[in-house]
Amino acid sequence: MAAEIREQPEAAARLLEEVGGRIATGELWNDLGLPRFDRMRVVACGTSLNAGEVIGSALSRLGGLGHSSVVASEAAGSVVEPGTLTVMISQSGETADVLRALEEGPQGSPVLALVNNVHSTLGRKVDAVLSCAAGPEIGVAATKTFVCQVIVGTGLVISALVASGRMDVARAHRLVNDLYLIPEQLxxxxxxxxxxxxxxxxxxxxxxxxxxxxxxxxxxxxxxxxxxxxxxxxxxxxxxxxxxxxxxxxxxxxxxxxxxxxxxxxxxxxxxxxxxxxxxxxxxxxxxxxxxxxxxxxxxxxxxxxxxxxxxxxxxxxxxxxxxxxxxxxxxxxxxxxxx
Missing domain, CATH: 3.40.50.10490 (Glucose-6-phosphate isomerase like protein; domain 1)
Known part of the structure; x- marks a missing residue:
């Protein structure tokens, strides 16, 4: 765990090198092939749920769009309004509660998976998948996967707002510049x-x-x-x-x-x-x-x-x-x- 905490600045820098140039242009969102959305529903557990709350809050704060967070084990029977993007977050992509929520959840809402392994079960079953690219994490208590989930999820929000015309490119570039400061801040x-x-x-x-x-x-x-x-x-x-x-x-x-x-x-x-x-x-x-x-x-x-x-x-x-x-x-x- 100590080693993985120390790796966080490097993991964040590597992730930003991979996706940073595609955020303010809207490419990060457009490349997923998903429809425009008006609200976000996060489905996750534990640390991933906390990361999802940060991502959803960014959507509301930056774009004025609504968000909700649902504990995956309690997602059955929840109502999804039209225009909702469901974001399912799982470090492994094998989390049983999240997979069951996908199988039993309401149909019709596009589903994006945010995972550390795009070839996982969750990654294969959804409409689009985005990697947090944290690298292997052995410690049970998540550290660098949380940081990378937050960074890529926030980048996704900015990119989606640009692609939908809800944020101008100049503001997006300023926000991306803030993201590039994260490795040094960590x-x-x-x-x-x-x-x-x-x-x-x-x-x-x-x-x-x-x-x-x-x-x-x-x-x-x-x-x-x-x-x-x-x-x-x-x-x-x-x-x-x-x-x-x-x-x-x-x-x-x-x-x-x-x-x-x-x-x-x-x-x-x-x-x-x-x-x-x-x-x-x-x-x-x-x-x-x-x-x-x-x-x-x-x-x-x-x-x-x-x-x-x-x-x-x-x-x-x-x-x-x-x-x-x-x-x-x-x-x-x-x-x-x-x-x-």
Missing amino acids: AEAAAAARALLPPLVEEVRGAKGFLFLGRGAGVAYAAEGALKLKEITYRWAEAYPAGELKHGPLALVEEGTPVIVIDDDDHRLAGNIAEVRARGGRIITIGRPGSSVEVPLSLAAPCGPLAAVVPLQMLALGLAVELGFDADKPRNLAKSVTVD
């Missing part, structure tokens, strides 16, 4: 995490539960951080939009409770952080200057605070190692979920 975030996380990990090693908070584009990254911690440290971790604190989760906060905040400079977060501190919670912020772990952020970035995911991954990994667990092979889990 590397800088990893360096900051290596320097700053060890004492924080030692401080929270005895905690039994964690809260992860974000707002807007940061919510999906909070969810991914909580999932990583659960997967490899066996500690309870829950993610919420920060505005939900007073609607229940704040009751969980007591003296010393670790609360990890994805701080992408949303002005409303200051009040949420103050609420946690007033209850004795231990705030760890990841993001803007002045955070516990500063990472490079572009407020105009099409996929939100992606660099924040690196310290989140490294926090989970560092805590798992500190507790003596095998981060590569967490208990009860498998890399490819082939039963539902």
Whole structure:
């Protein structure tokens, strides 16, 4: 897992080299041969579902189009409106829940698969397939596949908006330039995490539960951080939009409770952080200057605070190692979920 976290800047650069030149021209979308769409429906599980939420949010934020995310195991019976593009995301392309959702789901909606293996079962059964091209990933807890899914999915959204006339080419080029900054941002975030996380990990090693908070584009990254911690440290971790604190989760906060905040400079977060501190919670912020772990952020970035995911991954990994667990092979889990 440590090696795959380190490989993320290289994987992102390789992916952008492959698809970056085809985004702002609309080619990335046009080459798929799919019809114009007015909304997106993401069907996925786990980390892929979190990546799908980032992609769908980019569509809404950049193009003003609606999106929804459906857990694949609960997709049966869901209603798909006309003009919907269904995006099924699976790292392996063999995820049983996703394949069953494809077989039993409503017909008539074009389906695009976003996978790490275009020759997988899912890749062969859909209308079009797009590779996240992350390369082999051995660790059960996904890292570089998440980053690559987010990058190629966001690039796809930009390309589709250009191809449909909903975004001008000049704006698309500016957004693609932001994407090209991601490899360096990931590397800088990893360096900051290596320097700053060890004492924080030692401080929270005895905690039994964690809260992860974000707002807007940061919510999906909070969810991914909580999932990583659960997967490899066996500690309870829950993610919420920060505005939900007073609607229940704040009751969980007591003296010393670790609360990890994805701080992408949303002005409303200051009040949420103050609420946690007033209850004795231990705030760890990841993001803007002045955070516990500063990472490079572009407020105009099409996929939100992606660099924040690196310290989140490294926090989970560092805590798992500190507790003596095998981060590569967490208990009860498998890399490819082939039963539902």
